Amino acid sequence: xxxxxxxxxxxxxxxxxxxxxxxxxxxxxxxxxxxxxxxxxxxxxxxxxxxxxxxxxxxxxxxxxxxxxxxxxxxxxxxxxxxxxxxxxxxxxxxxxxxxxxxxxxxxxxxxxxxxxxxxxxxxxxxxxxxxxxxxxxxxxxx
Amino acid sequence: xxxxxxxxxxxxxxxxxxxxxxxxxxxxxxxxxxxxxxxxxxxxxxxxxxxxxxxxxxxxxxxxxxxxxxxxxxxxxxxxxxxxxxxxxxxxxxxxxxxxxxxxxxxxxxxxxxxxxxxxxxxxxxxxxxxxxxxxxxxxxxxxxxxxxxxxxxxxxxxxxxxxxxxxxxxxxxxxxxxxxxxxxxxxxxxxxxxxxxxxxxxxxxxxxxxxxxxxxxxxxxxxxxxxxxxxxxxxxxxxxxxxxxxxxxxxxxxxxxxxxxxxxxxxxxxxxxxxxxxxxxxxxxxxxxxxxxxxxxxxxxxxxxxxxxxxxxxxxxxxxxxxxxxxxxxxxxxxxxxxxxxxxxxxxxxxxxxxxxxxxxxxxxxxxxxxxxxxxxxxxxxxxxxxxxxxxxxxxxxxxxxxxxxxxx
Numbered sequence: 001x002x003x004x005x006x007x008x009x010x011x012x013x014x015x016x017x018x019x020x021x022x023x024x025x026x027x028x029x030x031x032x033x034x035x036x037x038x039x040x041x042x043x044x045x046x047x048x049x050x051x052x053x054x055x056x057x058x059x060x061x062x063x064x065x066x067x068x069x070x071x072x073x074x075x076x077x078x079x080x081x082x083x084x085x086x087x088x089x090x091x092x093x094x095x096x097x098x099x100x101x102x103x104x105x106x107x108x109x110x111x112x113x114x115x116x117x118x119x120x121x122x123x124x125x126x127x128x129x130x131x132x133x134x135x136x137x138x139x140x141x142x143x
Numbered sequence: 144x145x146x147x148x149x150x151x152x153x154x155x156x157x158x159x160x161x162x163x164x165x166x167x168x169x170x171x172x173x174x175x176x177x178x179x180x181x182x183x184x185x186x187x188x189x190x191x192x193x194x195x196x197x198x199x200x201x202x203x204x205x206x207x208x209x210x211x212x213x214x215x216x217x218x219x220x221x222x223x224x225x226x227x228x229x230x231x232x233x234x235x236x237x238x239x240x241x242x243x244x245x246x247x248x249x250x251x252x253x254x255x256x257x258x259x260x261x262x263x264x265x266x267x268x269x270x271x272x273x274x275x276x277x278x279x280x281x282x283x284x285x286x287x288x289x290x291x292x293x294x295x296x297x298x299x300x301x302x303x304x305x306x307x308x309x310x311x312x313x314x315x316x317x318x319x320x321x322x323x324x325x326x327x328x329x330x331x332x333x334x335x336x337x338x339x340x341x342x343x344x345x346x347x348x349x350x351x352x353x354x355x356x357x358x359x360x361x362x363x364x365x366x367x368x369x370x371x372x373x374x375x376x377x378x379x380x381x382x383x384x385x386x387x388x389x390x391x392x393x394x395x396x397x398x399x400x401x402x403x404x405x406x407x408x409x410x411x412x413x414x415x416x417x418x419x420x421x422x423x424x425x426x427x428x429x430x431x432x433x434x435x436x437x438x439x440x441x442x443x444x445x446x447x448x449x450x451x452x453x454x455x456x457x458x459x460x461x462x463x464x465x466x467x468x469x470x471x472x473x474x475x476x477x478x479x480x481x482x483x484x485x486x487x488x489x490x491x492x493x494x495x496x497x498x499x500x501x502x503x504x505x506x507x508x509x510x511x512x513x514x515x516x517x518x519x520x521x522x523x524x525x526x527x528x529x530x531x532x533x534x535x536x537x538x539x540x541x542x543x544x545x546x547x548x549x550x551x552x553x
Contacts, residue, residue: 020183024208024289027252034255034271063184095202098193099186126208126289 004080008054009140011043014084015053017073019106021060024126025087029057037129044136050074055082055136058106061089061096067103071113082118082139083110086132091121118143146174149483164474164490171482176475191461196222196296196430199458203448204290206463209252212245213441214463215294217448220375220437222296225452228427234298236418239377241285241293242439243407243414247318248277249442250358250400250407254325257397260491261338262524266329273321276314283307297427308415315408322404330398337530339394342481343489346391349476357444358403359470359493362388362395369440381413393492430454443467467493484522 018026032039033046047053050073062070074083083106088094090106103109110117122135149166167175187206191199203214216238223230230238251274258266278288284307285291293299303311329335345355350363360367366387370378386402388395432454438447444466451460470493477489 020185022205022208022211024205024211027208028289031271031275034275035268036272036275060183061185065184095205096185096190099190101184101186125205128288 005143008080008082009143011045012054012082012136012140013045013047013052014055014057015047015050015073015077017050017056017058017070019058019060019066019070019090020063021087021089025059025090028126028129029059029086029132032129032132037133039133039136042133050076051078053077053081055084055139057084057086057132058090059086061093061099062103062106062109063099063101064103065101067109070106071109074110074113074117079114080118082120082143084120084122084132084135084139086122087127088123088125091123094125145169166478166483166486168483171484173478173481173483173486176478178471178474188461188463191458193457195456196452196458199461200294200296201290201292203463204292204294206465208289209249210245210441210443210446211290212241212293213439213446214448214465215292216242216376216439217437217446218450218461219294219296220439221435221448221450222427222430222437222452224435224437225433225450226296226427226430226435228297228425230298230425231422232419233302233421234423234425235375236377236380236414237293237299237301237303237423239381240303240411240414240418241291242376243410244277244281245291246407246442247404247411248274248281250404251277251322253400253442254329254397257488257491258329260487260523261335262527266325270325273318276318280307280311280314283310295424296430298422298424300424302423303418312412312415315411319405319408322401322408326398326401326405330394330401333534334527334531336394337534338527339397339488340390340392342393342485343477343492344390344392345473345477347389349473350391353473353476354469355444355473356466356469357440357442358396358399359444359473361386362399363391364389367445369438369445373438375437375439377414377417378410380417381410383410383413393488396492441466444470482526484526487523 016026016029029046031037032044050056056074056077058070074081085091085106089096093102093105096102107119110119118139120135120139122132124131127135147168149168150164165177166173167177187202191202194202200215200218203218204211206214251270255267255270255274258264258270281291282288284303285293285301293301345359345363347364349355350360350365355363355365356367364387366385368385369375371385383406386399386406388399430452432452434449434451436447436449438445440446446466447464449460449462450458453459473493474490477492478486481489
């Protein structure tokens, strides 16, 4: 295990990238910070800049307007980092797959700039907060 | 004084619609404002033309995750308008109950975020803590915390089980004193008075001129509410009042929303009391050719849906108008003349769920300086602190540490 991976597994700081969501996954992510779930006790912290982040939480499907911005955010994140595709839209584009404004699935977009990217899928519409915590735990133990 | 342009946006990675503002400032004062929307376009109206009428119910639910029952209510009413079908009585009550529970959770969500913007993180944590039982009830009666999928053309998909009713009433009984505590504590707080009163005033004339809706118009003395003006579901069968205030400032907007939670609790209780037994689905199988409209008072104002059918399986045209579309232009009336520190708060007071970690750029004499939403929130918090000092309230800093600035300090 490289020192970077070891450091990554400590307290994971996440940056929230809302591609074009319906806000639902987003409010569930915010829910994680509030007293019921309070992920800060595990060291999971929402940060204001991708440059500070160990993981990206991407919600919503990727439309053509947002795609270059998501790639830019991924480029700015220090590697190694984990990309969480939160919600069905981010995993598989869900109900919006046939939209004329769709730029393609998130994993293809990220892999097009970094074939080695670590992508974790959290399906659900929206995924329950427990599911998001579980995904983070699984991702850490799989590293 | 030199005029500076501050771009704000274009997309707010936290909550609702993405907008792009250009603030023109002279010193600290906003003198003009430009607004562009159209980000986060998901082609929902076009997608709905390729889906079956029943499937569109679930598509419109995904327009917004916070008011995710408002769009389906408006949409199924449009279909019922075309077909001339009246939903059964019990279904109407269930629609009202789900609609009002949603208003409770949405207003609590907003109140928490508003608290966060002015540096009262305790309010944020409290409001979201009290919101959780509402989501638990949703999970119990509809099967999901956020997208409820209760509406169906001609009725509702799920009945409320008699076993769930005591649970629902118990949740309301527990929530009511907490909301009253918010009303008493938060709205009697001298700092909040000093910080929110007279900020971002939307006059009655402006509210009418900009066609403001819902809790943006009602604090300005415009008693507009579809639930009263054009009753649907069970809103004309239970006793409740419209909350209207005259001031039009951010304080009035917060007060109207808090008092509306109490009205919503009243409506849910009344509905549970009067709800008759019976079928929940009138069985709308085919939609004849024609056009119909439906509306619902969402937590942010009136949602309007127009559907045209040619007798086939899909809408030929489906038009959606969401309330924030009408409310966002009021920034032009409320932000101008205010200081930059107040812009975050004023835009948040309309509840476009403005929660932006996108950066903004101050271009001054050709030299750029990047400011984030955090910066704006910090300015807002500093103003609160200043007011506290002026009021002689030197208290210990009981706020939670600012999440986003932590790494910089290490």
